[in-house]
Amino acid sequence: MSDPTHSDVTREQAEDAVRVLLRWAGEDPSREGLLDTPKRVVKAYRDWFSGYEEDPGEYLRRTFEEVEGYDELVVLRGIEFESHCEHHMAPIIGRAHVGYLPDKKVVGISKLARVVDGFARRFQVQEKLTAQIAHCILETLQPRGVGVVIDASHECMTTRGVHKRGVSMVTSQMLGTFREDARTRAEFLRFIDIDGH
Numbered sequence: 001m002s003d004p005t006h007s008d009v010t011r012e013q014a015e016d017a018v019r020v021l022l023r024w025a026g027e028d029p030s031r032e033g034l035l036d037t038p039k040r041v042v043k044a045y046r047d048w049f050s051g052y053e054e055d056p057g058e059y060l061r062r063t064f065e066e067v068e069g070y071d072e073l074v075v076l077r078g079i080e081f082e083s084h085c086e087h088h089m090a091p092i093i094g095r096a097h098v099g100y101l102p103d104k105k106v107v108g109i110s111k112l113a114r115v116v117d118g119f120a121r122r123f124q125v126q127e128k129l130t131a132q133i134a135h136c137i138l139e140t141l142q143p144r145g146v147g148v149v150i151d152a153s154h155e156c157m158t159t160r161g162v163h164k165r166g167v168s169m170v171t172s173q174m175l176g177t178f179r180e181d182a183r184t185r186a187e188f189l190r191f192i193d194i195d196g197h
């Protein structure tokens with residue numbers, strides 16, 4: 001995976017920073033088991049934070065305008081994602097449920113999952129992630145409405161701090177008809193049935 005294009009930090013500097021953290025934690029970065037660790041961590045970061053290299057809206061540019069006769073809800077539910085919280089840089093692991101009410105334009109369904117990943121692979125707070133996905137779909141696809149629900153667990157709460165396992169955070173962002181029309185919103189929530197996931 002190539003180095004980020006928008007950063008003024010070199011790969012060597014990033015690896016040095018990992019060595020500093022190892023030393024700070026009480027380790028000896030020159031012992032054999034840790035020799036390749038800075039390289040691995042930097043490579044892992046390229047994976048976890050690849051979203052900074054993406055414009056998720058681009059995934060929604062290719063649309064199908066002639067899906068004849070279909071003008072009802074489209075929902076992709078249970079989209080697994082991994083993100084990291086911007087407060088602790090700890091994993092956020094969960095599922096996103098995305099729905100929209102098309103207005104002529106319909107998108108390839110995998111693209112909704114790509115949009116989720118494009119925003120998830122950054123440092124996030126869950127509320128912002130939820131809102132970014134919804135606004136991106138609204139602006140790019142111009143549907144009649146969009147709804148995003150995210151159900152995720154935060155490792156900064158499970159493995160440290162308050163140590164609460166089995167707790168998940170649920171957020172939702174409803175726009176357009178999903179916000180204005182209780183029936184559309186209720187239908188979306190029935191479709192995603194998050195208790196069943």
Ligand SMILES: Nc1nc2c(ncn2[C@@H]2O[C@H](COP(=O)(O)OP(=O)(O)OP(=O)(O)O)[C@@H](O)[C@H]2O)c(=O)[nH]1
Nearest residue numbers: 085086087088124125126127154156157160161162
């Ligand atoms: N609203 C929201 N809070 C988050 C999210 N991710 C982490 N947090 C919270 O961010 C808060 C940061 O609080 P601080 O008091 O500054 O940090 P802290 O001392 O590490 O807090 P504790 O986690 O309670 O130990 C914590 O309450 C976290 O649970 C998120 O996506 N959304």
Ligand SMILES: [Zn+2]
Nearest residue numbers: 085087088156
């Ligand atoms: Zn956190």
